[in-house]
Amino acid sequence: MKLWQKNLLLFMMLILVVLVPMIIKNGAEFGGSDDKAAGVIEEIQSDYTPWFESIWEPPSGEIESLLFCAQAAFGAGIVGFVLGKITAEAKK
């Protein structure tokens, strides 16, 4: 199998893995698992209070998602650059 065929197949499997939970758990909240853990801590030890607060928090969900996208874009840019460069060099 050629490289692109292999990777296309793998990519389709990847999409499937991400989609299946959304389909079978239709209507679930899909919140963060760390928030759930905080709930369990309260359940086990209800008198526990976090002894330290975050020193800064993004002011809104929009700004949080901005930082998010910037992170993904920057990382993907570097990965793409390196893969492109080594692929081009190998063809020479």
Added chain:
Amino acid sequence: MFEKKSVKYLVTIFSLILVVPMYSASAMHIMEGYLPISWCVFWGVLCVPFLIAGGMSMQQKMKEDNKIKLLLAMAGAFVFVLSSLKIPSVTGSCSHPTGTGLGAVLFGPSIMSVLGIIVLLFQAVLLAHGGLTTLGANTFSMAIAGPFVSYGVFVLLKRFKASKPVAIFFAAFVGDLFTYCITSVQLAIAFSGEGFWFALGKFMGIFAVTQVPIAVAEGILTVIVYNVLETSCKRELTQLGVLSKGEI
């Protein structure tokens, strides 16, 4: 000659520092203040020898040729991309992969401790996820335990002559899953109200079960990148010890 090298070293460190603040939100790590102080210290101290080994290993890799350095930058960037992807899971909550498996297989596990702690540090400071007080515990799970297990799985499967994509898949999958098992253990020993095993079951139910499909996704994505590397830079992969001489 020396100057040229140190310039390259600086550039790499600088670009890492630039990338890291972009690291975002929503890491499923132990939150700020949610671990008693004695455990914060314990996990923090435990990380120190690994970080020293990682720093030395990184210095070693900086002496290699340019292509190896490019691959190192890519392994770091791969962690940033993957940890920004919040993926839905069968438990009805979301978590994200770690992305440390690829780097651990290519460069050995200790180097990931350095990349990981920088990521976790800025994440705690700028995005209110994870935390400064829980930095040691989170570094141990994501940047030390996960990568070491990934590397171990890869070496083991290589010895049993598994095909490279299979070995890479399981290295990334098991390492990702193990990271969150350690997170569960860390929380369970700190909050063992009705007994350690009861608490462990609770935390595993949240972190580890959620993580299963996400670890599968990370495994697949890691193999996709590896397939490209295997086609284009066999020589470097041999140099790094990922491929043996007979496999070229």
